[in-house]
Amino acid sequence: MPKTNVKKMLFILSKATLENVYAAFIMANGARMEGIEAEIFFTFFGLEAINKSKLEHLHVATVGNPAMHMPTMLGGLPGMEALATKMMKKEMEKLDMPPVEEFLEILSDSGCKLWACKLAVEMFHLSEKDLIDDLDGILTIGDFYNRATEENTHMLFV
């Protein structure tokens, strides 16, 4: 099997729905497991995934998500998101997928850098103490672009 040319993956996570957070985490972890460098920049609602008081309460999006195969009005009913989230978490547990907090620890220990977006941190009136201890720092988007220091770096918006 030929070896990948990808050297580094930079992810921008802008949403805090469970499906987006896990997509970014699995891709970042998958990169590290292949010997590819990985970094995640958490911006806008993506910040919830590294906000200590929010990260264990992320939900699946049931509205505006055609793949849920339920009418939008039904998806908006009280408790629907919680139910869908509970079901998805159960399935994820079966596959031995770690909860958000543990996944962040795994990523950090694996050498994946975790950054918070400065503008979003200010917009949501957050400070470093609101965010996970494993955070590598708070950056501007310009700083994040400057993390792309080598050939074959790819940037992905989730």
Place this chain on the structure above:
Amino acid sequence: MDGINRNEEGYLTDFSQWNKEVATNIAKECEIDLTDKHWEVIDYLQGKHKNEEALSIRGIKKSGVINIKEFYALFPGGPLKISTKIAGIPKPKSCI
């Protein structure tokens, strides 16, 4: 390594051919000198494989044998991929 059956990625296709010398040679190909800690991890991986338990990075975290940081340091460039190759067991198929 003559007579040792391996697939196109270099994994053993017959675990009965595995021994410490084979492991040391595969490790050399991966530019790794095996230490006691490496052998401990290899033993853990082989035990898991024998019990038909899936390997994952989360499993490594819970293993009690090694933590994730050390694991990456011992087998740089894709730790689970490389350690399983040295341990003579198949490459894990999981995405996590």
